Amino acid sequence: MSADAAAYADPDDKTQVGIELHSGQNRVVKRMFESLGYRVRKLDRVYFAGLTKKNVQRGKWRFLSQKEVTMLKRGIF
Numbered sequence: 465m466s467a468d469a470a471a472y473a474d475p476d477d478k479t480q481v482g483i484e485l486h487s488g489q490n491r492v493v494k495r496m497f498e499s500l501g502y503r504v505r506k507l508d509r510v511y512f513a514g515l516t517k518k519n520v521q522r523g524k525w526r527f528l529s530q531k532e533v534t535m536l537k538r539g540i541f
Contacts, residue, residue, distance in 0.1 A: 467496070514541030 473480035483493055494504045510517060514535055520526050528536075535541055 467483045468486050469484040471482050473482045497504050
């Protein structure tokens with residue numbers, strides 16, 4: 465498996481990497497980095513099926529909009 469895109473989350477901080485995958489299986493990101501000799505300490509999914517966690521604090525939730533619900537039901541993402 466390969467990443468669609470990868471970049472440092474902050475150019476000055478080489479400890480955090482953003483990875484974009486089209487699809488992936490369980491633990492694929494961890495396995496990719498381990499194959500390169502890196503240890504993954506923490507993963508954070510920020511986007512899934514057209515949904516983001518933007519403006520939602522850790523441990524909190526939000527209602528989906530009707531547009532998001534329709535999009536998910538139709539499989540459009």
